[in-house]
Amino acid sequence: MNNKRLNHIVSKVNDMPILPSRINKIIEITEDPDSTIHDLEKEILKDQSLTSRILKLANSAYYGYPRKINTVSQATILLGFQTIKSMALASTVSKMMTGELKGYALGKKDLWTQSQTCAIISRYIATKIKKTNPETAYIAGLLRDIGKTILNHYVEKEYNAIVNRVELGKISFLEAEEEILGFNHAQIGEKIAEKWNFPKDLVESISLHHTPEKSTIDPELVSIVHIADAITMMMGIGLGADGLKYNFSPFALENLNFKPNDMEELVSYSHDLIVDKDSFDLT
CATH class of the missing domain: 1.10.3210.10 (Hypothetical protein af1432)
Known part of the structure; x- marks a missing residue:
């Protein structure tokens, strides 16, 4: 393979968009041991699509919670910070894949x-x-x-x-x-x-x-x-x-x-x- 094509492939990686600042912020919050549920909820509520997905998962049969989950804070307690991080990242990369x-x-x-x-x-x-x-x-x-x-x-x-x-x-x-x-x-x-x-x-x-x-x-x-x-x-x-x-x-x-x-x-x-x-x- 010639160097011109090789360099072009590498440049395509460099041109690939960075993760949105909102997603980076959510990841940062989930990895900070001093973060609170309120900190995470505040950031998630900025994204209507992600909010609806979180509530949908929290109310799914898999979790089997006896009462309906109506707020992001309730969903976060049930799902945990790490699952929220996965959801935020998945919602972003799905568009690329x-x-x-x-x-x-x-x-x-x-x-x-x-x-x-x-x-x-x-x-x-x-x-x-x-x-x-x-x-x-x-x-x-x-x-x-x-x-x-x-x-x-x-x-x-x-x-x-x-x-x-x-x-x-x-x-x-x-x-x-x-x-x-x-x-x-x-x-x-x-x-x-x-x-x-x-x-x-x-x-x-x-x-x-x-x-x-x-x-x-x-x-x-x-x-x-x-x-x-x-x-x-x-x-x-x-x-x-x-x-x-x-x-x-x-x-x-x-x-x-x-x-x-x-x-x-x-x-x-x-x-x-x-x-x-x-x-x-x-x-």
Whole structure:
């Protein structure tokens, strides 16, 4: 790949909008131990769409609260600061991930549906192992393929070359991306996460979700997203051009102490989760 195209891809990352100040403020409040529910409510009420989504989730069957939740402060007590943070971020990135991605053979909303699915399964795995913050896992799963939104144009132009390289070289779509374009979508996603000033564990999980054995900051989080991503693809959710060669990394399975029987149960339960995903949907 020539340097001119490589520099152009990097410039596209630089041109990508930063997170809106309102979203950054909500994230800042949720991460400040001295913040109050009133502080968070005041900021949320500035966004009518986010307010309605929060109230909808708080009143969903999943939480099963006996009385109707009418205020953001009540919803925040029920949902918690971390869930509110996930909702705010999801409501913003959904706009970036709903378009058609011809380079990856993904129709409108396919990437978003796929990303939501991966996020929901990631949260469930984190809850199951009782270690990683479930909402951090949700965000990591949601954004693991954000890099595709930028690489899409280049993949589309080089689609035949990439597919031929996959078939003839017997390598993954990810590896073919890197060979032909100079970057793969996970590396571009890493750069986007860095631009958004995400914590290093989130940046790493986006960058290495296909190669968890390379993780050094939080191998557990990266392993969670890797497994959730593989299950999503196995379920055929938004299956695109790069979704046909997915296996569980032995490193990720060992890291989370998952045995074959555990995986069978996890895949089965993931189907049930997605059938009822409206109860978990943060957008």
